[in-house]
Amino acid sequence: MSQSPLPADTRPPAGDPAPLLVVDDLRTEIHTRRGDMKAVDGVSLTLNAGETLGIVGESGSGKSVLGRTIMGLYTTGATMTVSGRVLMDGTDIHALTDAGRRELWGSDVGMVFQDPMSALNPVKKIGLHLTESLRRHGGLSRAAARARAEELLRLVGIPEPGRRLGQYPHELSGGMRQRVVIAMALANGPKLLIADEPTTALDVTVQKQILDLLGRLQAELGMAIILVSHNLQVVAGRANRVAVMYAGRIVELADADALFAAPRHPYTEALLSAVPRLHHPPHSRLEAIDGSPPDMVAPPQGCRFAPRCRYAGDDCRQVSPRLLSEAGGDAARAFACHHPVRPVNAGGS
Amino acid sequence: MSDIVESTGPAEGGSRPGDGADHLDHVRPRGVAGTAGRGSTGGRWGTARGPRPRHLSWSGLGLAVPGIALTAVSPTVLPAPGWVCFLAFAAGLAVAYAGVARLCRGAFGGSFDLMFWLCLVWLVVLVLAALLAPVLPLGEYRDIAKTIEAPAMAPPALFSEHPLGTNNFGLDLLARIVYGARASLLVSIGAVAIGMVVGGAIGILAGFFRRLTDTVVGVFTNSLLAVPPLILLIALGTVLEPNLRNIAIALSLLALPSMIRMARAGTLTFAQREFVLAAKAMGASRWRVMVRELLPNVLLPLASYGMVIVSVLIVAEASLSFLGLGIQPPDPSWGNMIAEGEGNAFQDHPHIVLVPGVTLFLTVFAFNLIGEKARKRWDPRQAKL
Numbered sequence: 001m002s003q004s005p006l007p008a009d010t011r012p013p014a015g016d017p018a019p020l021l022v023v024d025d026l027r028t029e030i031h032t033r034r035g036d037m038k039a040v041d042g043v044s045l046t047l048n049a050g051e052t053l054g055i056v057g058e059s060g061s062g063k064s065v066l067g068r069t070i071m072g073l074y075t076t077g078a079t080m081t082v083s084g085r086v087l088m089d090g091t092d093i094h095a096l097t098d099a100g101r102r103e104l105w106g107s108d109v110g111m112v113f114q115d116p117m118s119a120l121n122p123v124k125k126i127g128l129h130l131t132e133s134l135r136r137h138g139g140l141s142r143a144a145a146r147a148r149a150e151e152l153l154r155l156v157g158i159p160e161p162g163r164r165l166g167q168y169p170h171e172l173s174g175g176m177r178q179r180v181v182i183a184m185a186l187a188n189g190p191k192l193l194i195a196d197e198p199t200t201a202l203d204v205t206v207q208k209q210i211l212d213l214l215g216r217l218q219a220e221l222g223m224a225i226i227l228v229s230h231n232l233q234v235v236a237g238r239a240n241r242v243a244v245m246y247a248g249r250i251v252e253l254a255d256a257d258a259l260f261a262a263p264r265h266p267y268t269e270a271l272l273s274a275v276p277r278l279h280h281p282p283h284s285r286l287e288a289i290d291g292s293p294p295d296m297v298a299p300p301q302g303c304r305f306a307p308r309c310r311y312a313g314d315d316c317r318q319v320s321p322r323l324l325s326e327a328g329g330d331a332a333r334a335f336a337c338h339h340p341v342r343p344v345n346a347g348g349s
Numbered sequence: 350m351s352d353i354v355e356s357t358g359p360a361e362g363g364s365r366p367g368d369g370a371d372h373l374d375h376v377r378p379r380g381v382a383g384t385a386g387r388g389s390t391g392g393r394w395g396t397a398r399g400p401r402p403r404h405l406s407w408s409g410l411g412l413a414v415p416g417i418a419l420t421a422v423s424p425t426v427l428p429a430p431g432w433v434c435f436l437a438f439a440a441g442l443a444v445a446y447a448g449v450a451r452l453c454r455g456a457f458g459g460s461f462d463l464m465f466w467l468c469l470v471w472l473v474v475l476v477l478a479a480l481l482a483p484v485l486p487l488g489e490y491r492d493i494a495k496t497i498e499a500p501a502m503a504p505p506a507l508f509s510e511h512p513l514g515t516n517n518f519g520l521d522l523l524a525r526i527v528y529g530a531r532a533s534l535l536v537s538i539g540a541v542a543i544g545m546v547v548g549g550a551i552g553i554l555a556g557f558f559r560r561l562t563d564t565v566v567g568v569f570t571n572s573l574l575a576v577p578p579l580i581l582l583i584a585l586g587t588v589l590e591p592n593l594r595n596i597a598i599a600l601s602l603l604a605l606p607s608m609i610r611m612a613r614a615g616t617l618t619f620a621q622r623e624f625v626l627a628a629k630a631m632g633a634s635r636w637r638v639m640v641r642e643l644l645p646n647v648l649l650p651l652a653s654y655g656m657v658i659v660s661v662l663i664v665a666e667a668s669l670s671f672l673g674l675g676i677q678p679p680d681p682s683w684g685n686m687i688a689e690g691e692g693n694a695f696q697d698h699p700h701i702v703l704v705p706g707v708t709l710f711l712t713v714f715a716f717n718l719i720g721e722k723a724r725k726r727w728d729p730r731q732a733k734l
């Protein structure tokens with residue numbers, strides 16, 4: 001088994017700086033007509049400054065809801081209930097007032113969205129998209145904000161940035177628009193960037209450019225990134241650690257290299273074997289896993305993957321497995337399974 | 350994929366000749382439209398890439414000249430019964446239109462929509478005339494003491510002192526049309542503006558906050574719609590003094606429900622787009638999201654729908670005035686001018702009704718056509734993104 005490039009431990013040893021982000025038993029219930037949907041159901045994780053965490057899982061597994069709840073965009077209100085804690089630099093995001101959270105958004109945390117077509121306001125010029133938050137958070141003058149906006153566009157690799165400021169979103173290609181969205185998220189130098197499927201809506205050739213851009217920006221600016229994707233290949237080679245989500249829970253959390261080399265959770269194994277190539281037609285890749293995710297309004301008892309799992313036994317349908325590290329195994333790695341996949345190459349550690 | 354969506358710009362240009370044909374089908378036979386389209390610019394891309402330079406369309410000229418001649422001659426010179434004159438007039442108008450349309454497509458490119466420009470010119474002339482009425486050299490429109498000498502019920506004669514004729518008090522009809530336009534346009538545009546501001550605000554709030562706000566607004570809108578408009582107006586007309594402001598406020602109630610619905614539907618559509626979440630994620634307050642993100646998107650479809658509503662309200666105002674509940678004579682309004690044709694006046698002096706009637710028709714038609722065109726362009730359901 002290959003070694004990971006960074007310290008692998010999820011819980012940094014004493015003496016290390018506290019992690020940038022701590023998510024503790026986060027639950028997001030969305031109240032729907034059919035009942036309460038447990039879109040995120042007890043997620044815990046940590047993220048160090050400058051680190052990249054990949055979150056993967058089939059669509060509908062709750063990745064977007066998790067990202068938005070971490071950010072505090074989804075809070076307890078009329079349509080949903082959030083419990084658990086999200087500590088950003090030690091501050092509980094969900095304990096803040098609305099105004100306090102707004103202060104955080106666009107400055108300490110930035111978000112990149114899936115669809116650059118709809119993430120930009122069609123009737124606002126590119127310049128205004130950028131300068132609004134620069135002026136609000138940074139208190140910059142009109143001219144200074146414009147200069148900074150131009151600089152940001154240059155940073156994300158947009159040619160002729162001065163001219164782009166005066167253009168409308170529909171005048172730009174999809175890839176260029178996504179670069180603008182990234183520039184918006186970076187405007188005030190965030191410590192954490194949440195990129196929710198940043199390449200899913202883009203052409204295959206553009207996907208790689210955008211992912212490379214995120215990597216370069218991280219190297220230059222040093223922010224932590226949560227990279228969300230339904231596609232393991234997007235995360236491969238870019239995330240330090242990967243969390244695999246299924247039905248609102250993390251089912252496996254490990255160093256990226258270790259995870260790709262030898263998945264321990266049957267769902268991770270199935271995802272991996274279902275993703276042979278990057279240039280696969282979209283939406284065809286997960287068909288290799290039979291069946292569909294459970295109904296999150298009334299999830300089945302026991303392991304939620306059991307109906308689709310080829311290792312499932314009777315115990316799986318009774319007792320829900322917990323996310324644990326293996327005794328005597330890799331401490332940085334945890335999975336939630338009664339009958340984990342044997343590592344192919346047992347001599348890894 | 351992104352590229353396909355982006356290319357809506359040119360594709361839209363390409364669809365324009367078709368759009369034009371929709372409106373013009375009843376005037377211009379398809380065959381003519383087809384050949385003209387091919388002949389003038391080679392089709393799909395309209396002016397943007399038209400390979401054929403500007404040119405003089407001889408077939409257009411051949412249609413336009415006799416058409417205009419027939420139109421000019423038929424009402425006066427033709428020695429035939431009235432209905433023949435009328436048919437000749439209509440035929441002349443149609444032929445002239447077809448010819449001029451060809452000429453214009455030759456001169457300005459294949460996507461030139463003559464009807465649209467005619468409507469626009471009509472509205473611009475009307476608005477200018479209404480604005481400038483006091484300084485225009487118009488006849489007496491209101492004070493019958495000054496028209497004792499003037500001929501009563503004079504028929505229209507273009508180059509006389511009274512180009513559109515006079516009414517039974519000898520008041521000049523052209524002047525009354527222009528001053529009537531002031532009342533009609535002021536009242537209906539004012540009513541639409543009130544409806545747009547109030548309805549737009551209510552609709553955006555309802556669409557944004559949903560839940561209780563939405564329910565309350567829904568009940569309000571539905572109850573407003575449940576009252577037949579004319580009855581509502583007549584009821585209001587009996588309690589309110591019929592001045593311009595009150596009529597505008599009363600008419601704005603007619604515009605309100607549809608404005609609320611438009612704004613609410615647009616808000617629901619746009620609030621789901623990620624740019625609203627993106628704005629929040631950049632730290633924008635709810636107020637800011639509504640004003641800076643939603644309002645500009647909702648405004649365009651609302652304004653273009655407003656154009657269509659203006660035409661409805663012009664008719665509503667005319668109906669009110671016709672019934673004597675709107676603008677009170679001797680102040681002119683197109684509605685009360687038409688009402689002057691009551692009794693035998695219409696048989697003996699058709700121009701009393703025809704002059705305001707045709708003006709009303711043309712204005713409503715123009716607002717409708719331009720409004721529909723704008724609405725097609727800015728419909729939220731097909732907004733280009």
Ligand SMILES: Nc1ncnc2c1ncn2[C@@H]1O[C@H](COP(=O)(O)OP(=O)(O)O)[C@@H](O)[C@H]1O
Nearest residue numbers: 030032039058059060061062063064065066296
């Ligand atoms: N605003 C919402 N209202 C109702 N259900 C929602 C809402 N947002 C997400 N969901 C549901 O929550 C589940 C998780 O969704 P999501 O987080 O978007 O999945 P992913 O991003 O992994 O594809 C899905 O079943 C989805 O239908």
Ligand code: SF4
Nearest residue numbers: 303306309316337338
């Ligand atoms: S707990 Fe059982 S059903 Fe669930 S993944 Fe493991 S083996 Fe499969």
Ligand SMILES: [Mg+2]
Nearest residue numbers: 063064196197
């Ligand atoms: Mg998602």
